Amino acid sequence: MSVKLEMLRTFATVAAQGTLSGASAVLGRTPSAISMMLAQFEQEVGAPLFETDRKSRLTPLGQLVLDEARRATEAFDNSVDAIRRHALSTAGIVRIAAVPSATVALLPDVIDAFRKMRPQVRIEISDVDSAAVRARLHRDEADIGIVSARPGDPLEGVRILSDDLGIVCAEDGAIHRAHSDTQGASGWDLLQLEPLISNPLCDLVNDPTVEALRVASVLEARNTTAILSFVRRGFGASILPFDAVRNQPDGVEFFVPAQSPSQRELRKIKQEPDSLRGPALEFWELLNR
Incomplete structure (x- = not known):
């Protein structure tokens, strides 16, 4: 089978537009040229991809092929973008994937030094x-990757730091008032007083109350900025590490429950032991505290 990337891209565009004329406007080609390429593609595949000549409805095989076409064209486009970025950056490039709290609390100082x-x-x-x-x-x-982990879990990568997990809540909310009444001698059960804004860090807290609230939560966010915004708006409370909230604006309170304290670790990870060279290796070495 001699399937070309251009065939996949043309087919995906026709499927998205629903007509040859619509695809023609997007691709800058005549409808007849697009129709001819689709016919060649279907001949290579060996079965029809559209239910009718109007191109508005896919066959079951067409839907499967569309999913694969999108994946293939997206991967190709990503590769081309990466090549262009590398070509423009003659001094090199460092790609970091990090959990949101590390982006807020850890990376600014490291980037500044780098x-x-x-x-x-x-x-x-x-x-x-x-x-x-x-x-x-x-x-x-x-x-380079930076992940959150529970202390004591099987080691992954290299530990950068550990900090306390705590409850982040609105300054005028029920949790804040209850925490003040107990003079700080409170536990994770205070989270029952407000809806829980769930996030992956909740899984690092070994407490049955948190586990139950995580399952029942109807709002989840994975970005620290979004979580804090939701807390300030009174949508509920959440769980974050101290480093993620220490420099945040007013309107929220953070405290570590006195009962069943929990911590998280930030760990740096890479693909292989000797996979980093040049600037990426230098950035890796700066990720220490």
């Missing part, structure tokens, strides 16, 4: 959760 050493090197930061960090490293979309 830029003094390598001012011409391009730095790309992806702000994602730990699972996505690992996936980006696996797909070679990042050189």
Whole structure:
């Protein structure tokens, strides 16, 4: 089978537009040229991809092929973009995938130090959760990853720091008032007083109350800025590490429950032991506290 990328891109565009004329406007080609390419593609595949000649409805095979076409064209476009970025950045490039709290609390100082050493090197930061960090490293979309982990779990990568997990709540909310009444001698059960804004760090707290509230939560956010914004708006309370909230604006309170204290670790990870060279290795070495 001699399937070309152009066939996949043309087919995906026709499927998205629903008509040859619509695809013609997007691709800048005549409807007849697009129709001819689709016919060649279907001949290569060996079965129809559209239910009718109007191109508005896919066959079951067409839907499967569309999913694969989108994946293939997206991967190609990402590769081309990466090549262009590398070509423009003659001094090199460092790609970092990090959990949001590390992006807020850890990376600014590291970037500042790195830029003094390598001012011409391009730095790309992806702000994602730990699972996505690992996936980006696996797909070679990042050189260095920074993940959150529970202390005592099987070691992954190299520990950078550990800090306390605590409750972040609105300054005028029920949790704040209850915490003040107990004079700080409170536990994770205070989270029952407000809706929980869930996030992946909740999984690092070994407490049955938190586990139950995580399952029942109807609002989840994975970005530190979004979580704090939601807390300030009175949508509920959440769980964050101290480093993520210490420099945040007014309107929220953070405290570490006196009962069942929990910590998280930030760890730096890479694909292989000797996978880093040049600027990426220098950035890796700066990620220490």
